[in-house]
Amino acid sequence: MKNNIFTSREKSKRIWGVLFVVPSFAFIFLFMVYPLVHSFYLSFTKYNFVFDRTPTFIGFRGYIDIFKDPEFILSIKNTFVFGVVFLVLAMIISLSIALMLYFNTRFAWFFRSSIFMPIVVPISFACILFGWMANENFGLLNYIIRDVLNQPQWTRGWLTEPNTAMAMIIGVTLWGSIGFLTILFLGGLQGISTDILEAAIVDGANGWKRIIFIILPNLRETYVITGIWGILKALKVFVQPKVLTEGGPGNATLSMYMHIYNNAFVYFDMGKAATMAFVLSAIILLFSILNLRLNSEK
Amino acid sequence: MKVSRLVFYSLLMIISVFFLVPIIYSLLTSFKTEQEIFSKLITLLPRNPTLASYKYIFQRGAVYINWFKNSTVITVVGVILTTILSSTAGYAFARLPFKGRELMMVFILFIITFPVAVLLIPIYIMSYELDILNTNLGLILPNVASLLPFTIFIMRGAFKLIPQEIEDSAEIDGCSVFMTWLKVMLPIANNGIIIVIIYSFYVIWGEYIFAVTLATQESAMPLSVALTLLKGEGWNYGVLGAAIILSIIPPIIIFLAFQKYLVSGIIKGAIKG
Numbered sequence: 347m348k349n350n351i352f353t354s355r356e357k358s359k360r361i362w363g364v365l366f367v368v369p370s371f372a373f374i375f376l377f378m379v380y381p382l383v384h385s386f387y388l389s390f391t392k393y394n395f396v397f398d399r400t401p402t403f404i405g406f407r408g409y410i411d412i413f414k415d416p417e418f419i420l421s422i423k424n425t426f427v428f429g430v431v432f433l434v435l436a437m438i439i440s441l442s443i444a445l446m447l448y449f450n451t452r453f454a455w456f457f458r459s460s461i462f463m464p465i466v467v468p469i470s471f472a473c474i475l476f477g478w479m480a481n482e483n484f485g486l487l488n489y490i491i492r493d494v495l496n497q498p499q500w501t502r503g504w505l506t507e508p509n510t511a512m513a514m515i516i517g518v519t520l521w522g523s524i525g526f527l528t529i530l531f532l533g534g535l536q537g538i539s540t541d542i543l544e545a546a547i548v549d550g551a552n553g554w555k556r557i558i559f560i561i562l563p564n565l566r567e568t569y570v571i572t573g574i575w576g577i578l579k580a581l582k583v584f585v586q587p588k589v590l591t592e593g594g595p596g597n598a599t600l601s602m603y604m605h606i607y608n609n610a611f612v613y614f615d616m617g618k619a620a621t622m623a624f625v626l627s628a629i630i631l632l633f634s635i636l637n638l639r640l641n642s643e644k
Numbered sequence: 645m646k647v648s649r650l651v652f653y654s655l656l657m658i659i660s661v662f663f664l665v666p667i668i669y670s671l672l673t674s675f676k677t678e679q680e681i682f683s684k685l686i687t688l689l690p691r692n693p694t695l696a697s698y699k700y701i702f703q704r705g706a707v708y709i710n711w712f713k714n715s716t717v718i719t720v721v722g723v724i725l726t727t728i729l730s731s732t733a734g735y736a737f738a739r740l741p742f743k744g745r746e747l748m749m750v751f752i753l754f755i756i757t758f759p760v761a762v763l764l765i766p767i768y769i770m771s772y773e774l775d776i777l778n779t780n781l782g783l784i785l786p787n788v789a790s791l792l793p794f795t796i797f798i799m800r801g802a803f804k805l806i807p808q809e810i811e812d813s814a815e816i817d818g819c820s821v822f823m824t825w826l827k828v829m830l831p832i833a834n835n836g837i838i839i840v841i842i843y844s845f846y847v848i849w850g851e852y853i854f855a856v857t858l859a860t861q862e863s864a865m866p867l868s869v870a871l872t873l874l875k876g877e878g879w880n881y882g883v884l885g886a887a888i889i890l891s892i893i894p895p896i897i898i899f900l901a902f903q904k905y906l907v908s909g910i911i912k913g914a915i916k917g
Binding site for chain 2: 355356358359360362363364366367369370371373374376377378379380381382384385388395443446450452456457459460461462463464465466467468469470471472473474475476478479484486521524525581582584585588589603606607610611616619620623624626627630631634
């Protein structure tokens with residue numbers, strides 16, 4: 347008898363299990379699984395959404411052809427440059443801020459709030475604000491350089507020169523992501539056991555020595571988390587060049603993601619865009635697998 | 645010692661200013677007169693504070709109110725759907741055995757490693773065929789779908805933390821499976837629910853990529869895309885600043901109210917990468 351109740355409960359659990367999962371899976375299937383499969387198929391075709399009625403299968407040719415597209419190669423190069431500079435600066439700055447906040451007790455609420463505030467500002471708005479501050483004629487940046495620092499020769503059209511345009515893209519990305527990375531580093535710092543720190547003090551390690559020999563080596567896990575996060579973020583950079591520079595001047599800030607977007611929704615070359623999207627996915631997947639492996643090691 | 649203190653605090657101050665300047669500057673500019681905005685001489689504080697920019701938005705800028713409405717509808721409906729779906733599916737993945745459960749969780753987490761760029765093309769074609777391009781619904785659906793894998797994962801974790809005994813005692817008291825979930829488990833998992841709500845709110849409110857592809861008509865755009873198109877169309881920087889300030893009020897309220905949860909949520913979110 348008891349056994350019977352038990353099994354009917356199990357049965358009921360199974361039924362509710364399915365009922366609870368089906369709606370979510372319908373969403374995920376329709377808007378992720380199916381598009382992924384469809385896109386994979388399209389990546390082996392030639393398909394212009396405006397001119398071609400149906401996709402034409404061309405096999406791997408698309409995957410070879412995209413590497414003959416100089417803009418694609420350039421977009422890989424730009425993404426790489428962006429990623430390296432962004433990652434190095436983001437790690438150094440957010441680790442430094444986290445250390446400062448970790449030791450700081452006064453006005454902590456103010457410092458934390460102002461550093462974390464950009465997290466809630468949509469990145470496209472941040473780009474509008476940066477674009478405005480970088481404006482050649484009435485932007486804040488040139489004003490400060492010209493009238494506050496009194497160095498008029500340094501003023502320029504920040505978004506119309508290749509190197510400074512890239513610098514602005516990196517700047518706005520840093521502005522938007524350092525708060526987040528700082529929180530991760532703070533989490534890492536709080537995870538260091540107080541025993542280790544106290545032992546170091548007993549051994550006579552002073553402030554700087556404590557940071558260099560005890561704290562920094564103990565943040566290894568956090569470097570992995572933040573580093574991979576930064577790499578994935580850099581590979582997917584899109585909104586910043588789209589809003590701030592439209593990929594320009596020339597193609598100086600054209601990222602891979604933006605090149606894919608342009609091919610799909612400006613030239614409507616869906617086949618080619620899908621091919622490039624899968625090349626990007628392969629790179630992202632590589633880092634995600636690395637992330638999983640490093641995470642499971644600890 | 646004193647000097648190093650001073651250096652330390654000035655450095656923190658400079659960093660804080662860097663993060664605050666864009667927001668404060670646009671706040672201050674939104675109270676400036678038009679002449680002042682375009683003058684070569686920039687002052688931080690408005691010389692003749694005016695509400696003209698805000699008036700412009702509410703009187704002549706009926707479009708702005710429409711964008712705000714789009715953002716609100718998409719976000720509110722999206723957050724509600726995401727929360728309901730992830731707290732049901734999350735419970736199933738944590739506590740209700742069904743065939744292929746573990747495999748499915750792994751599969752879902754694998755799917756989100758793909759960038760939206762891959763999904764965008766078929767979603768665009770599908771939306772075109774379903775005739776939901778340029779509608780709020782057309783943005784709600786893909787937003788919810790792309791949030792679900794991660795939010796289900798969060799809710800699964802929240803339910804897993806609840807001791808099995810609590811569930812067993814509800815069962816002995818005669819609660820059905822559904823009632824156990826609704827009346828016993830869901831209230832205990834409220835931390836997870838709050839994280840899901842905040843996270844999905846920020847993501848949808850600021851979402852740009854789906855919006856810029858699937859809402860190309862001005863009337864269907866949410867704020868995140870619409871405001872980027874305003875450069876030099878009678879919307880001077882004062883009005884644009886005012887529009888941005890109004891548009892970040894909802895996320896900032898949530899930020900101030902839930903700062904504590906936000907931080908723990910982000911640390912949990914780091915797993916996603």
